[in-house]
Amino acid sequence: AYNKTMIEAAGVALPEDNMTWDELVAYGTELKASLPEGVAPFVDNSTNQANYLSYFYRQEGTPLWTSDDGGTSYATVESAAKWLQMWADMRAEGLIPDADTTYTYTEDGPDSSALVAGDAAIGLVWSNQVAAYQAAMTDELGMTTLPAGGEPSYAIQMSQYLGISNASENKEAAALFVNFFVTSPEAGAILQTNRGVPSSPVVRQAISAEATPIDAEVYRIYDAVADRTIPQDPNLPNDQEFVNELELIGQAVAYGQSSVDQAAADLQALIEQLAVK
Structure with missing residues (x-):
């Protein structure tokens, strides 16, 4: 910065x-x-x-x-x-x-x-x-x-890991929550970039129009380096x-x-x- x-x-x-x-x-x-x-x-x-x-x-x-x-x-x-x-x-x-x-x-x-x-x-x-x-x-x-x-x-770089315990009695509900957390534009609108750039392109596109100037810069950087990223x-x-x-x-x-x-x-x-x- x-x-x-x-x-x-x-x-x-x-x-x-x-x-x-x-x-x-x-x-x-x-x-x-x-x-x-x-x-x-x-x-x-x-x-x-x-x-x-x-x-x-x-x-x-x-x-x-x-x-x-x-x-x-x-x-x-x-x-x-x-x-x-x-x-x-x-x-x-x-x-x-x-x-x-x-x-x-x-x-x-x-x-x-x-x-x-x-x-x-x-x-x-x-x-x-x-x-x-x-x-x-x-x-x-x-x-x-x-x-x-x-x-x-x-x-x-991943900033968050979301896992489901093998011993969970509610694996299906937990999976639904993880899916919501990662792929829902509604969740993305709440989180913005506080946990990093949303990994879902659907979420990024949905929330980019209302992004703060700083978050818009974060998305721009993400796009600027996309062709030279590695695992x-x-x-x-x-x-x-x-x-x-x-x-x-x-x-x-x-x-x-x-x-x-x-x-x-x-x-x-x-x-x-x-x-x-």
Whole structure:
């Protein structure tokens, strides 16, 4: 998501969908020259969650974790170094906030976000959280896609699982409810995008005419990436440990306590360790 009000006030064109990583960085360089002092073009989303890194690894043809042969990682130290170096370069060029500013925020919601606070103009936000981010801001938000390029890597991630117990005495009624929840325009009109983009095209079409501006943006993004989506990869085993350690690796680079090469080696070793733990 991006701060549309801020970017328009800077006199810079809004970011386009499906820019490559190089194009996105070049856009950030252009934007930086026109932003207020102390505002960075991008939030530092390098290591504050695993999904963005996993998306990049998949683009590189080195998926972090797959279901192949019961669970296989194709991650390489080269992909780790490329990812970490890109963000280190952006930090050096002032395209992301400095380390102290970055780690002021947890970036796990609008209550602790450099984007919401106005310290950065563009940041990674889950599609079903954009409405909450907008509600926390007076500036208007817009949305753009994740960077394109490389292997297809866009996963339309499930936000909810609805299951019926094998021991249920009311399986038929439960199935009717699940069917209503997923395929009914009436349910879709109530939920909107609070649980993600409706998976049913019938529901999306039925509710799109009355969508809020933010929900309309979510639907537009969904359509913009439809031709490069893939099935969602499973998470790396011991995923929460990976998320925690990944952030520590990123912090070490940001504060100059580790080189990119050392951090890449540490990241690869962590992946290999957790894959068999």
